[in-house]
Amino acid sequence: MNLRRPNANEATGSVNRSRSVVPMSGLCTACHDGCTGGCEIFLATMRGRELLYPQNFGEITAGADKDYPVDYSHLNIQGYAVGAEGLPEGVEPGPDTALFPRVSTETEYGWDKKVKMKMPIFTGALGSTEIARRNWEHFSVGAAISGVTLVCGENVCGIDPALELTSGGKVAKSPEMDRRIETYNRYHTGFGEILVQMNVEDTRLGVAEYVLDKHGLQTIELKWGQGAKCIGGEIKVKTLDRALEL
Ligand code: SF4
Incomplete structure (x- = not known):
């Protein structure tokens, strides 16, 4: 079938x-x-x-x-409506206190360094695609004010038209990566974080060192393969000039 x-x-x-x-x-x-x-x-x-x-x-x-x-x-989740657990100290369980808006969905992850979250949600990784670039502002601000972790996908520095490299071929300046991190951080409330996913080219370009040294990011996601979505890992450009820039 x-x-x-x-x-x-x-x-x-x-x-x-x-x-x-x-x-x-x-x-x-x-x-x-x-x-x-x-x-x-x-x-x-x-x-x-x-x-x-x-x-x-x-x-x-x-x-x-x-x-x-x-x-x-x-x-099917067969729930039951008997008793109430997890209420703050001193609060009597009852129909007026055991309410949905009072349910805490907070959690945390990490071994030595914990990252708290308002909800256990990581976004999908939005990286070098045009749809990610154009929609980054509301996507990242939404994640920040919701207190969840935002994943910036791969190859953002690699296709940044304003990318500047050191003589050793490492990222010296990437305004697009800066914009992505700064947009999230502007609305960050202490819950969740922005992490950067890296492919092999990102590793060679020193993206981890760049986001750590310039922005103090603590988390990266190393990626060794592709396969989650339709044509992920590929980008298409509109002009030959743009293709030759990359
Ligand atoms: S070419 Fe494609 S669409 Fe046309 S008859 Fe054959 S299978 Fe169908």
Whole structure:
């Protein structure tokens, strides 16, 4: 059983001509000679690798739509309404004191250095993609005022058009990385943190040293592979000039 539908997906702007589709390949059951339809195989014959990119690139986020046979909706939590635990000292349990708004969702992580959080949430890692750059301000401010940890994804310094390197090829100045960290820190209330994810190129560029020395960041996430999302790890630029800058 195929848990997804290959060969046609809104993320790549592709569709099948026919209503009947082979589950394994995604080809129309009757694939017509002369079809000018829009399946991935057909479009890739003309557009090649471009078809891999979710459309419109830089303006959307796209996630896997595999239809797993089990999801959270199959689980029931059979609660009960007897007693109340965890109330502050001296507060009598009762219908007027055991209220949802009083539930604490605070937690912490870390071995020697603890990071407190208002809620146990880490954001997804938003890195060098255009959609992350354009939406960074409200995304990071929202995480900061919610007291959760914000993950800045990989390759932010590497594609920063204003990046300055030392003679040894290390990051000397990255205004885009500075902006990302400073935006979060401006609204940070002591809960959660901003951490920076690093791939192999980031490691070579000395991103860890940069965010530690300039911004005092305490946490990095080392990344050795890619595979969480549609075309993660790839970016697309609009002009050849921009490509040659990178
Ligand atoms: S080429 Fe046309 S008919 Fe063949 S699988 Fe693709 S959409 Fe269907």
